[in-house]
Amino acid sequence: MGHKGVLEILLASILLVASISLHTCNAAQESDDGGGWSSRSEVGLQDEGPCTIDVQDTASLTHRQFIEHYAYRQPVILTGITDNTKFRLLCSKTNLLGSFGDHKIRLSTANTHSYRKVDVPFQEYVDFLLKPQSADALGSDTLYFFGDNNFTEWSPLFDQYQPPPYRLPGTTDAFSFGVAGPGTGVPFHWHGPGFSEVLYGRKRWFLYPPDQEPHFHPNRTTLSWLEETYPLLPPEEAPLECTIRPGEVLFFPDRWWHATLNLDTSVFMSTFLG
Template identity: 55%
Template sequence: MIRTGQSWRVGARTATLRITRAEDRVAQPGPCNIVVTDGSLSQEQFLTRYAYKEPVVIRGATDNQVFRSLTRQSALVEGYGHTTIRLSSANSYSYAKKDISFQDYCSSHLHPQLPSTLGNETFYFFGDNNEEWDDLLELYKQPPYLLPQHTAALSFGLAGPGTGVPFHFHGPGFAETMWGRKRWFMYPPEVSPNFNPNGTTLQWLLNDYPVHKDDPALLECTLGPGEIIYFPDKWWHATLNIDSSVFISTFLSP
């Protein structure tokens, strides 16, 4: 794979990472009203201020240049192109699954999201990583913050511009963008967002966001490469890839 920018395209034997063209970018970055801090945040401060209370964006907490570089080298497709990956439908509950080779996924599934395509009709690679990816994931430096009596599980993925997962919630964790930008929308557990669980985040952005963007309960921020977001337990969140994106999440389970 040759580094030329920030999206994926696979030919007969190689994949290239190219800059997302303006005409392929179906959504734009938005404002940020989530607290943004830096790597000077201590473990004690994390537990006191954020771990159980609110999300936070952290810059410079880790140095993942090695891991980041490996997600753009030819070894990624050459080493994993044959691997069968499991795609999940991009609706709230991700019920449907589809198996495909990593190379075929890069070749046929990284186009821009169509506004007319529903989430349950959209499949992309996130969350279901088999053991063949373990050697790569072991090189990722996890965020240096712990939740007592919780263990971490990593989830790696990549997707085209305009894709994402609509509102859902689960346990706490961190997410980091390696390449591209990802826009996050969040609501606290006590506020249920108005959305179609089989729609896409792009459809919600186009149709519902203009009505709700001034809601004081709505938090949002766009993350760039190397920035980490922490989401507390049971916080609603939806994601939207502004560019073709490579990302990794650290899920925390008791």
């Protein structure tokens, strides 16, 4: 092989290494700043509120203790229960848009009882709809990407997710993946039990037991409830609440009322136990 051929091979190797290094650097930078999604400084929702929900490190909480103390009684925040480092990196803004930007996703309106469905490309949703939401917006006008996932198209991503290992007898897993802008969330509603993990951003939760229906308007957003109703609640009507961050998992029991508020642009996965 002549000198020209050797130089061409060396140049190609250098370019390949530079490309890999740049990709690694970008991935590290995205991980540092929240995966390329919006940072706290862009959003006026800084108040994480109090945390009145038990927080348990699963290194010292056995599955039996989980069943006895929480599974059918009260919500709990679990730390150290999953290691979704790889999945989290796959959920960076660059990676999700690169893999699924041209895929159609189904959005739902963020109100309690009736839902309007809208199909848009994921790229369009990220570019135009992941904006801070105002308190006067109605739930029926707020489009939210959560659930309604196409498990065939998104299976290369979902296959990498490690769900919480704790189980309730007689139930099976159903995943619901979402990406939502700051100020968005779902108003109070209830369904079966499940886990919710945040990959990027912060998500504030408000919960009431099944026999304590909260006061809320089904077409008003959680943000408007937080600003208008929450400050006037007497102590006996205050919800259980906490803000969960990346790597933390919230468990909520069957039929517990709950509402959510994304303090940042959030990427999250729920595991419903049906």
